[in-house]
Amino acid sequence: MGRVAKYTRRGALGLGLLAAGGLGVGYYYYRKPYPNPLIGELPEGVSIFNPFVSIAADNTITIYTPQAEMGQGVHTTLAALVAEELDVPLSMIKTEHGPAAKAYYNDAMIEEGGGDMAWEDGAMANFRRNMMGVLGKFLALQVTGGSSSTRNGFEKMRKAGAGARIALLGAAAERWNVAPDTLVSDNGTITDPATGEALTYGALAAEAAAQHIPSNPPLRSHAEWKILGKSQTRVDLHDKITGAPIYGIDMQLPDMLYGTVLMSPVFGAGAVRSDLTAALAVDGVSAVVPIETSTGKGFGVIATNTWAAFQGAAAIDVDWAAPDYPANTDAQYAAFAAALDAEASFTKGGRGDAIEALTAAPSDQRLSAEYRMPYLAHATMEPMNATAQFADGKLTLWMGNQAPGLMANGCARVLGISPDDVTVHTLQMGGGFGRRVESDAALYAAALAREVSPRPIKVTWSREEDTTHGVYRPMAVGRFQAAVAPGTVPHALNVAIAAPSIMASMGKRSRPEGGGRSMDDRTVIDGTFDQPAQFANARYAAHVVDTGVPVGYWRSIGHSVGGFMHQSFMDEIAHHAGLDPIAMRLSMMTSDDRLAPGRAVLERVAELSGWGEALPSGKGRGVAMCMSFGTWVAQVVQVDVSSGKVRMEKAWAVADPGLVLDPDNFRAQISGAMIFGLSQALGQEITLTGGQVDQQNFYDFDAMRMAQCPEITVDILENAARMGGAGEPGTPPAAAALANAIFATTGQRIRTMPLSHEIGFYA
Amino acid sequence: MQLIVNGQTREVDAPDDMPLLWVLRDLLDIKGPKFGCGVAACGACTVLIEGQAVRSCALALGDVYGPITTIEGISQGDNLHKVQQAWAEHQVPQCGYCQAGQILAAVALLDEQPNPTDDDIDAAMTNLCRCGTYPKIRAAIKTAAGA
Numbered sequence: 001m002g003r004v005a006k007y008t009r010r011g012a013l014g015l016g017l018l019a020a021g022g023l024g025v026g027y028y029y030y031r032k033p034y035p036n037p038l039i040g041e042l043p044e045g046v047s048i049f050n051p052f053v054s055i056a057a058d059n060t061i062t063i064y065t066p067q068a069e070m071g072q073g074v075h076t077t078l079a080a081l082v083a084e085e086l087d088v089p090l091s092m093i094k095t096e097h098g099p100a101a102k103a104y105y106n107d108a109m110i111e112e113g114g115g116d117m118a119w120e121d122g123a124m125a126n127f128r129r130n131m132m133g134v135l136g137k138f139l140a141l142q143v144t145g146g147s148s149s150t151r152n153g154f155e156k157m158r159k160a161g162a163g164a165r166i167a168l169l170g171a172a173a174e175r176w177n178v179a180p181d182t183l184v185s186d187n188g189t190i191t192d193p194a195t196g197e198a199l200t201y202g203a204l205a206a207e208a209a210a211q212h213i214p215s216n217p218p219l220r221s222h223a224e225w226k227i228l229g230k231s232q233t234r235v236d237l238h239d240k241i242t243g244a245p246i247y248g249i250d251m252q253l254p255d256m257l258y259g260t261v262l263m264s265p266v267f268g269a270g271a272v273r274s275d276l277t278a279a280l281a282v283d284g285v286s287a288v289v290p291i292e293t294s295t296g297k298g299f300g301v302i303a304t305n306t307w308a309a310f311q312g313a314a315a316i317d318v319d320w321a322a323p324d325y326p327a328n329t330d331a332q333y334a335a336f337a338a339a340l341d342a343e344a345s346f347t348k349g350g351r352g353d354a355i356e357a358l359t360a361a362p363s364d365q366r367l368s369a370e371y372r373m374p375y376l377a378h379a380t381m382e383p384m385n386a387t388a389q390f391a392d393g394k395l396t397l398w399m400g401n402q403a404p405g406l407m408a409n410g411c412a413r414v415l416g417i418s419p420d421d422v423t424v425h426t427l428q429m430g431g432g433f434g435r436r437v438e439s440d441a442a443l444y445a446a447a448l449a450r451e452v453s454p455r456p457i458k459v460t461w462s463r464e465e466d467t468t469h470g471v472y473r474p475m476a477v478g479r480f481q482a483a484v485a486p487g488t489v490p491h492a493l494n495v496a497i498a499a500p501s502i503m504a505s506m507g508k509r510s511r512p513e514g515g516g517r518s519m520d521d522r523t524v525i526d527g528t529f530d531q532p533a534q535f536a537n538a539r540y541a542a543h544v545v546d547t548g549v550p551v552g553y554w555r556s557i558g559h560s561v562g563g564f565m566h567q568s569f570m571d572e573i574a575h576h577a578g579l580d581p582i583a584m585r586l587s588m589m590t591s592d593d594r595l596a597p598g599r600a601v602l603e604r605v606a607e608l609s610g611w612g613e614a615l616p617s618g619k620g621r622g623v624a625m626c627m628s629f630g631t632w633v634a635q636v637v638q639v640d641v642s643s644g645k646v647r648m649e650k651a652w653a654v655a656d657p658g659l660v661l662d663p664d665n666f667r668a669q670i671s672g673a674m675i676f677g678l679s680q681a682l683g684q685e686i687t688l689t690g691g692q693v694d695q696q697n698f699y700d701f702d703a704m705r706m707a708q709c710p711e712i713t714v715d716i717l718e719n720a721a722r723m724g725g726a727g728e729p730g731t732p733p734a735a736a737a738l739a740n741a742i743f744a745t746t747g748q749r750i751r752t753m754p755l756s757h758e759i760g761f762y763a
Numbered sequence: 764m765q766l767i768v769n770g771q772t773r774e775v776d777a778p779d780d781m782p783l784l785w786v787l788r789d790l791l792d793i794k795g796p797k798f799g800c801g802v803a804a805c806g807a808c809t810v811l812i813e814g815q816a817v818r819s820c821a822l823a824l825g826d827v828y829g830p831i832t833t834i835e836g837i838s839q840g841d842n843l844h845k846v847q848q849a850w851a852e853h854q855v856p857q858c859g860y861c862q863a864g865q866i867l868a869a870v871a872l873l874d875e876q877p878n879p880t881d882d883d884i885d886a887a888m889t890n891l892c893r894c895g896t897y898p899k900i901r902a903a904i905k906t907a908a909g910a
Contacts, residue, residue: 071858071894233854240859241843241850243795243834247860250794258789283778307785310801381799381807381860381893430797430860431893463800664854668899672857675895698804698891707885709897 033215034140037101038064047209049167051103052160053082055209059188059202061086062094066104066142066156067149068402069097069236070432071672072727073665074149076234078157080661081150084227085161085220087185088201095235097426098142100404106143107136108152115348115522117530118630119594121721144402145437145553147629147725150661154723155219162217164208168201171208175199231664236428246428248400249460251387257452259459260309261291261444262316263298265468265692267550269321270297278315284308288316291447293414295440295509296469300448306460313462323691325548332688333372336477336545339498344541346520349529352537354481357492361483367576368481371565372752374685375472377701378554382430383466386445391454394421395446400429402437410439410510411446433676434553438471438509467701468693471509471552472686474499474523478565482535484577489587493535498543499524499561505551527562527626527732532595533570533588549688555676556731559628563732564739567624568751571740581623581740582606597656597719598627601634604715605654609636618642619649622740624733630724631657632717635674637710637737641745646755647762648678648710648738656717657724666726667714673730674712679703681735681755708763766827768793769836779825784808786824787833795834795863799891806890809864811837816871816887834863837870846870849907857894864890869904878908 038048046056054062063082069075075095083090098104111132112118116125165185172190173180176197184191191198201208222229239246264270276288276299284304291300299316303309326332358366386399388411395415401407401424408422429436445459461469476499483492501521521544522530529540554560574581582602589595602625606612609621618641625634638650653670660666682704687694695701735753742759743749750758766773768791777786782801787793787810796819799807803821810819811832819831837844843851846869856862865888872879872887879887884904892900 071856073857234856236859237851237854237856240856240862241847241866242838243863245794247797249798252792252794305781305785305789306798307781307789379893381797381805381858381891383798429858431858433893460798463802668854668857668896671898672895675897676893679895697802698800699802702804703891703893704895704897705891706888706897706900709895709901712898 034102034105037099037103041099047205049164049209049213050160050215051098051101052157053086053164055164055201055205057202057205059200060094061088061092061188061201062096064096064098066098066106066153067144068400068426068429070144070400070402070429070436072149072669073234073662074144075236076232076665077150077661078153079235080227080232081153081157082161084225085158086165088188090227090232090235092188093235100142100408100424102140104142105137105140106148106152107133109141109143109146109148110136112630118627118724119532119721121594140405142403142405143437144432145434147728151723151725158219159215159217162219163213163215166217167208167211167213168204170211171204172199175204175207228661232662234665247382247430248387248398248427249382249385249430251398251427251458253387253389253456255455256387257302257455257457258304258306258309259300259302259448259457260306260313260461261298261300261459261465262313263291263296263465263469264320266320266323267325267548267691269323271318272321274316274318276316278317279312282308282312282315285312287451288312289448289451291444293443293447295443300444300451300459302448302452302457310462323548325691327691328689329687332475332547333477335547336475336498339543339545340477340479340496342543344496345544347539347541348522348525350538350540354492354494354537354539357537358481358483358494361492365483365485366481367484367573368479369569369572369751371478371480371568373476373561373564374687374753375475375549376554376680376684377467377470377472377686377695378431378433378435379467379701379703380429380431380433380435383461383463384441385458385460386441387456387458388445388449389454389456390415390446390449393417394423395449396423396425397442397445398425398427399442400427400432400436401442402432406437406510407439407442410443414443414446415450433555434557435471437553440469463698464696467695467697470686471505471550473554473557473560474502474551475547476561480565480569482569482573484573487578489584490535490573490577492537494539495525495528495566496541496543497525497528497562497565498545500547500549500551501544502551502553502557504546509550523558525562526558527628528566531566531627532598533585534591555673556628556728559626559732560677563624563626563628564735564753567626567733567736568739571622571736571743572749575743580612582611585625594721597717598625598632600717600719601625601632601654601656604717605634605636605652608654608713608715609638609652611636618745620741620745622737622742622744624736624740626729626732628729628732630722631655631726631729632720633670633729633733635733635737637741639738639741639745643762645760645762646742648708651710651712653712653730654715654717655729656720657726657729658720659718659723660716663716666716669726670714670730671712673728674734675704675709677731677734678738680753681738682708682761683754683756685754708761764824767830769832775824777824779823781824783810783819783822783824783827783831787819793833793835797860797863799861805861806864806868807861809867809890811867811871814871814874816868834867837867844870845910846873846907849903849910852906853899853903855896855899855903857896861890861892865892865900869900869907872904873908879904
């Protein structure tokens, strides 16, 4: 035990941000289960088997999902994992979001925090992953993110189903006085083939729940699966095509008030002068109150409907304090450039001596490029909102969110109550993409709930408030250099990327008194050092910048930055060397058999797209590949520029996550993530003037529309040794494949996002 | 004033300039039309008025010119509209937030053009989807057109 505890502590220190609490992590704590949060919370007649499964006397089977549904289909796949072992069809299962509870910890999300390459599958790499998992359980982070939900649930949810089934069989066996292994479980019923007697799970549930429920039951082999590996009907399909009120913004409670916020558009600043007279005069507005939390300062408006609240907010006359950070985008860029000129904050991966090899190379064989990526908003379709009620010293919160524990802790601090006195009901999200990990909407709702206590209040942000008060995908500037001799594979790569640390930014928001230190935040250089291209000499350096602009997780995050830069530069190298971009990539992945799945996705996407076949003039193709969240993805985009504008005609994506649990849903995720990645290129950027975000709404921060969407073909391979994620890996290569296609077609190399600054797109 | 929503007459006490979206959502508890942008830029709030797709966030109550149909009003009990059936067959939704608006835009398109071309679909289907369900929306419209 001592040794494991020691290594665990080392894991904690390696994670940087998490070291602050002085964690005494031990194996004992790892083994000890967290309390079941459902006990005492469910109605009479509902039997609880574990934190994930309950069965009611009427045979209603409910799955409590540790992760939240934001479109990625996780309710369906987590339910399918339970159904597979519980012997019930998916259609019999009801899914609900689990409450905020340590029992729903996600240990898969930080598994890769140790920094091993995704394809490393040796004892030491897996030991480090397990240790990170121990840490994950200890921290009990209940988060939906990092494309980790199915990996996190893969064993837990199946064991939950199997444990319940074994208990049900045991209860039936006792009732009939036979051995459990003579009975058959199927379709929510247990049958004794000898007598023909049958009982539903519901009829046995109370007795079964009183049995010993094994927490580590044997699981069925892949070959025995009837549900997993096959496309399922989404459990939320009917609600989502009939307009059912399932989202946070649809919350309706008796006696509920409506509100909105007008927070300082200057980050960290407050009001220096304000006049609320006009706001209070708006019909339906009952109060305007100041709000000050760790995430922002400003005003809350309380009204009889959302529209009145919006009008009240618009009528607030206020001057905000000046920014204490580079106030416009040019000044921000200067900070990034200065960081690149300064010493690196840290390096990761790499081998040989890239700087020496570059110095030794003849000048005509040295290639260098600078890439620029802007801040980006999440622009979820459903604007930020939360509904809160503060009564008798306790807060109840209803909202779509990706981290209920963070919501509870943050609100508890605002109200000066214990997190145990906060109940979080997680509702469906109209998009998350990382934005709903943040607790700002919850904190403001909690602050307003105190004002109107004990009445509930739904606080909805306007789109403008949402766009200008984001936690943005970091801006980044990357300088890339390579040594490339004509006709040969490049032998040196030097990468330096300047970007803010998300961990540091989140730390400031959640613990303003102590947080905010920047440790080795791998998101700064993700998508570069962790990629399979094997340069004999390579250096990957992160230059962390503190820019004053709040940054946060965004679909595929660091890989969305590194993926664009690295894969654009690989294309530049190939063209400089006179090599085919796919052939060159393949030739740089030959020395290690563990990269074979990566080679396979490239070969398959070449085959699918007809790579190398001649195209009519005005058309061309580009390729990119990225390993992220454990999944290999290669993409080809085909453009047509014959009209004078770039039109994306077709796109192909091949993905290998090792194991696919629901092929239809997986393809939808890869396709959707690719569209998310391509959308950036079409004009998305968040810029600053006077420290305030310029963009306001979809008219100046838009995303791809139907007419711009290429025909997309997705293919799945399952060669990878370990299971990867689904929601994010489709995003990182997309913009690079598009930029590379534009170069192949026009000879124009665009290194700054959005690409639309330098070339027109069909709209 | 009186509104006819999904065939029912509803009494509303609200100012003339209140956007129809908020009348529906906050005053009449009809939550199918969603708030996305407030400026008719995304289409999440789409409803049908006289068969036309209308962005209800930018239509003042006083300017409502006919009976309103929301997503709640296009199916009859358990009998889904053919567009909803096609949406189910193709499992279009991901987060689903924009889909009520997308479905109503498709209903209006098919009402006017029963066999739309790809260009017709591009022209009519301008609603935003952040999950990127466009390929499935296109396929579902073609299925519904053939139904």
